[in-house]
Amino acid sequence: MKASPSAEPTLPTATEAERLLIGGMLLDSESIDKALKIVGPRHFSDPAHRHAFLAILQQRSSGKPLDIGLVLREVKKSPALGEQAAAFLALAMDDTPHALDVPYYAGLVVEADRKRQLYDLAQTAAQDALNGSTSQAVLNDMLAALDDFQREPGVKRRGVEKFDLGELLKLHPRLNPAVIDGLCRQGETVNLISMSKVGKSWLGYSLALSIITGRRWLDRFDTHCGRVLLIDNELHRSTLAHRIPLVAEAMGIEPHDYQGELDVWPLRGNLKSLQQLAGELEAIEAGYYRAILFDAKYRFIEPGASENDNAAETQVYNLLDRIAEKTQSALVMIHHTSKGDQSGKRTTDVGAGAGAQSRAADCHLVLREHEEPGVVVLDAAVRSFAPIEPVTLRWEFPLWRPDALLDASKLKGRLTGGEQRQTEKDQEAMTEIASALLGGPATTRKLRDATGFSRDRMARLIGLMLKRGTIIAGETDANGNTTNEYALAPTEGVVD
Template identity: 50%
Template sequence: MMARRAVKNKAVCGADHGACLFRPDHPIEASKTRGQAQAAWIAIEGWRHFMREGFDTRTIRNIAMTGWNARVQRWRKGLLCPDQIVLPPRPAEDIDANTQDKLDEIHQLMQITYDSLPRDADIRPRSLRRLFKQFSSLKRPIIHGLLRAGETMNVIAPPKVGKSWLVNDMALAVATGRPWLDRFDTERGEVLIIDNELHPTTSAHRIPKVMAARGITDADVSDHIFVSNLRGNLKDITSLGTYFNHVYEERFRMIIIAAFYRMLSANADENDNAAMAGVYNTIDRYAEMLGSAFVLVHHTSKGNQSYKSITDVGAGAGSQARATDTHLVLRPHEEDNAIVLDAGVRSWPPLDPIGLRWNFPIWAPDAALNASKLKNDGRRRKPKDDKPTEAPWDAERFVQTFIDAEPKTAVVIKAAAKKSKVSGRQAQTLLEQAEDEGLVHRWRFASNQKHKFATEPQPESAGKSKS
């Protein structure tokens, strides 16, 4: 008893949980088990700490806990000293500078995208009476037939088809209050173009060309269109929160982002429906905060677009078409220098497709174009030639084609069937079926000879040779 008490007194216990960390002659496996349990508890505590800080699961796993794991690896390489037990580091303590910088940056972006944006939406249910009274009319139009204030619109087109020229024309139409493409009336207001593809020199070169083609003077738009060229200084959708903090409400009637794919964060996958739904949710909050309509210029996927429905056109996840209010697509017409504009709209009546003809530097409607004649680049599977359908193989046809009164081995029969594109397995199945149905008969010979098949029964005189 005295000896056991002496050993217990020598044990070193942790001050936090009272767990026994070291004891002379203690079984090694028991020590490992306690160590694993303590490590799991420390990890759980750390995970809960970062969740309370507001970090999401991916950030905790890939940044916070990864940094902690590196510190644990350094700890485990240290020398053991029975006289002084050094507890393993905890995830939320003594964070290394690199991990802390990353967490601080993410935390700052969280403050931008949540705290500085409009207050959370009122999601309490409303009676129909209250709903009708509070929302008696739709939001004000920006481009009649296509877009309203606070809505988002995708503009989807193949690369290098001229969509940048088209949206410049759209911006000029809204800035001057003129109809866009001579069809869609607009409500005049200031426009912001956030361009992450073109250099400032390119924008300064292109926009005046469109102005000249439309007969618009500098005085008409010089103080009504604003351009922010971000090429070489890219911002993703999330970090634009800081940018928009300096834009007062309803300053811009319309905000154009070109090109949308370059606004996605490094970790965002445009093929991930959940990730893209989150991106559009952020844009919706910007639109609500600013009272502006957002136009997102994006590209199509590779391949033939002519056979796809409107909402299937566009690279990436399908949620991009479903999350937006207007999904406008441009697809090549079968005639050269022509495209077809079509759109799926949410708050407007359905839109008929429009044929547009390229007349540098603008697209103009051409009533002579048949909007249903989309260009087919031939990549879609071609229909099969109208050849007479070959009758399916059955036991009766198989026997009529490959077996007669002259006995043949199964090998010879299968070889003949193979020339008619009947596989060996199918031929074996049909041969067995024919035998079961009595359409062919098996001829047996000596044990060292192969059986044969014929349409006539084996005569007894062909007598099975005795071995």
């Protein structure tokens, strides 16, 4: 029977097929590969079923035989199942006639998801038509969306959501809950930045452990207790297993207080870009993690892309925003500084790469060297809180500890007012030169034509950029003469 036009539609689901699909995968581990050729986490409509599916994949990825006990332990973490997880898995296996039916159930799950996507596309088109878009614009958007749908099933096209202020106030009467008071909230992005070999990863571990246990971070910032995910693409698994307990012990945290609440995805030797991880991250139940740490940002960039490319950085942070919204977690990107002296820069300009990263993040946490050895100054630029005062931190392995007796204004290499203004002008000019080099190597003449800088100024700026390692020099033939040619230096990362 057709639904009444005035009735609230019930979107297509295949929850029973989802459940039987999970049962079949548990009955025969060989069926998992068959299922993965058809279905993915994004196709599941029931968050609990999606969580169980991901638990099977996670256990399977270890390379060991499928262990239902380990799957059960992970599924118990699902807020929707909890202690009912064992009964759910047992019933799913009992009700599944045969593992050979897994491809059939996978097809039903995907088919229901595709119908939901088509409904979303139709709703978007209807809303655009009602909100004043021309018929041609609506039709063009529909055709483009349908083309995307046919080429890549499972990827949803997101239209522009439109509200009047009254509707927006009703939907969002208050700010998102804080994760770290004074710094960041659920659904926000954070850049944690410092120069190389300073210890930003260690600071990240203390942050994660503070959130897990709900204790104050750095004796200053209250945290809100919750589970944390660390995605690390630089360190060996044994190094991670050694470092984190060291930090916990120094903080006086017992193993049973954090081991079951900190999940780790070690990616060294199996690098994945943020785009490749997006499907798994977006499938995480909203609110399951209080925070997700990415260490280090530069290795999550898509192969062939550059962190000096504004367009590429904009896409990275657009994707991070989407993941943050889906997971309702605070996303913390551990990142390195640009080369050279950082003392005179604004907090938002310290991170390496294009300017998009400085504008996109909701919070910048920056470590800069203090005049006194072994001391740094933590400064922050925040979006949804009042400004904070800088904090001086002293390194006492394996922790950064607050030292209130030191003057936070005594940064190493701080410039005079005139020097600061000249540095800012030079930085803007060097950014313009770097942008001109995004298209490929160029001679001094080409760079002057692109920027309009004088011969002397260009020579001085190129000298600065070579000294900082921002660009590299080579030689080329120009009209029969050998001349210098410059290119952006390869992006470098650091292990902290």
